[in-house]
Amino acid sequence: MTEQEIIDKTNKVFEESFEIEKERLVPSAHIFTDLGLDSLDVVDLVVALQNSFGVKIRNEEKVRDIRTLQDIYQFISSVKNEEDKKSI
């Protein structure tokens, strides 16, 4: 999966599950202060990302460190890479 595909798919989760307008989905957007999520919304976000990317997200510490959309793109990319390595 390319970097652009990860960005598009992640943004789609925000558009469809959180009904956030496309224009607000810039990599530097802070998910709490700019997009208005709270800590419990992150639980819904993780579920939606899992369903969208077909991955299991377990690393709670890394999830807690997520602040911006760019952090999410990088996080999904690392989860995907780990899963790809396991499947080889």
Add this chain to the structure above:
Amino acid sequence: MTVLERVKLYLLNLHFYIFFILLSGTVIPTLTLFVIILRPISSRRGTMKRFRRAINWYGKIIMAIPFPFIRVRYEDEGKDDRDKPYIFVCNHRSASDAFLIGVLPNELVQIVNVWPFRIPVLGLYAKFSGYLNIKRMPPEQFRQKAMQLLDDGVSIVFFPEGTRSTTGQIGAFHGAAFRLALESRVPVVPICISGSENIPPKGSSLLRAGTIRFRRLPAIVWNEYKDLTAFAFKNRVRIIIEHELRIMENKA
């Protein structure tokens, strides 16, 4: 403000606070006595129901004191079943909003901040009535208690902005009410309160004359929101309330 207007303002408040103290001093003990007398012949559930209804009546009586200088108009567009539980979601502009809730015919518990529990006497009643302090409660404990109340048929009132708005603009919503709705499947009722912003204004105890409109919108039922996340749901309800307030205030 002219001298005459200032005199009128002070007279209105003198009238309100004298009767507020007198009525609180008589209504609260009377309603308490009524509940205590009936306690031996009714279940704990029945007692709580009566106690919460008594609090509604107290709110109604307090809001009737400054009539006709302050009028409350209850507009029910929902006509929902008063014996079923609902999650009421209200905009918040004034300390009087908590008393205004008494116009609802349902058995209610309010979700409050820390300060209402600190009000002498009323804070104790809020605690005994089962009001939940969302700031002091871990999310899981809050969820359990709120679910129990809904299971018992008690409606829950949220002010999801978390604080009173001073600008007239509706603030961002917190998600607790909507997460609870998604889990409990209880209908959510948006409530629009207009005109309370100066009764009294935030940071003051002086009530201004005016009309408060309390509009209960039709309930949003489980089938209408089941596919939404709590985040999307809270923003939709926020838009509904904001739109309705614009209509009520002729800004649409």
